[in-house]
Amino acid sequence: MKQLFxxxxxxxxxxxxxxxxxKAIELLERVSSKIDLASSYKVEFxxxxxxxxxxxxxxxxxxxxxxxxxxxxxxxQICDSKFVYTIVAENKEVIVSKISESNNIILxxxxxxxxxxxxxxxxxxxxxxxxxxxxxxxxxxxxNENTEISHLLVAVNTKKNEITKVIxxxxxxxxxxxxxxxxxxxxxxxxxxxxxxxxxxxEYYIDKL
Numbered sequence: 001m002k003q004l005f006x007x008x009x010x011x012x013x014x015x016x017x018x019x020x021x022x023k024a025i026e027l028l029e030r031v032s033s034k035i036d037l038a039s040s041y042k043v044e045f046x047x048x049x050x051x052x053x054x055x056x057x058x059x060x061x062x063x064x065x066x067x068x069x070x071x072x073x074x075x076x077q078i079c080d081s082k083f084v085y086t087i088v089a090e091n092k093e094v095i096v097s098k099i100s101e102s103n104n105i106i107l108x109x110x111x112x113x114x115x116x117x118x119x120x121x122x123x124x125x126x127x128x129x130x131x132x133x134x135x136x137x138x139x140x141x142x143x144n145e146n147t148e149i150s151h152l153l154v155a156v157n158t159k160k161n162e163i164t165k166v167i168x169x170x171x172x173x174x175x176x177x178x179x180x181x182x183x184x185x186x187x188x189x190x191x192x193x194x195x196x197x198x199x200x201x202x203e204y205y206i207d208k209l
Contacts, residue, residue: 021123024138028116030161035114040064040189044182047072050175062187067194078196085196087204094201096208116154119143127153134159148172 035041044060059072066081076087079099086095116122120140127137140152148171155165162183168176198206 021138024122024124027124027136027138027156027158027161028122031156031163032114032117034161034185038185040185040187042182042184042187043180046177046179046181048177048179050177058181062189062193064189064194069193078194080194080196083196087201092201092204094196094198094204094206096196096206116140116152120152125153133157135164 040063042060042062044058046056046058048056057073059070061068061070061072066079068077068079070077070079074088074090076089078085078087082099084097084099086097087093088095120142122138122140125137125139134157136156136158138154138156140154142149142151150169150171153165153167153169154163156162157164162180164180166178168174168178170176198204
């Protein structure tokens with residue numbers, strides 16, 4: 001279930017542009033530029049796993065620079081750019097870890113729209129006709145052949161220059177989807193939203209890794 005989100009943490013040093021579709025690269029660059037120019041943004045998304053049990057979960061994340069607040073799968077994460085505070089309400093527990101040590105976070109929001117920039121061969125493919133929706137599909141194949149991922153299918157709205165969906169196909173025939181429901185740019189967040197206050201969790205056990 002975590003395979004798709006682990007994709008946002010993959011950063012490879014090797015990329016071969018000769019095997020890429022230049023038009024697809026230019027489209028992704030326009031998507032990247034829109035994200036890079038935003039001072040802050042909020043993303044509402046849906047996660048869906050097509051396995052033996054049909055699962056669909058919704059989540060959202062608010063991001064400003066290296067700070068974020070993530071709500072997903074009943075877990076809340078607050079990052080103040082130095083530490084990640086994972087708040088598990090079910091267990092009444094808060095796990096505190098340094099950024100460099102927090103490799104097991106569900107997803108790294110800072111990379112949610114940057115994962116495709118390195119480590120993949122990219123080309124545009126025709127999946128179905130959606131001219132009225134301005135949707136184009138890109139196929140991303142990992143440079144690293146040892147990964148469990150067969151390929152990713154990325155849907156891009158060419159009018160808004162936004163990724164609308166990422167589908168991961170595993171070599172074991174698994175299929176996992178991340179759908180971007182809404183993106184809000186340049187929001188003014190409360191300055192305290194990215195600060196963890198232990199007084200807000202008086203009955204919680206705080207575990208510092």
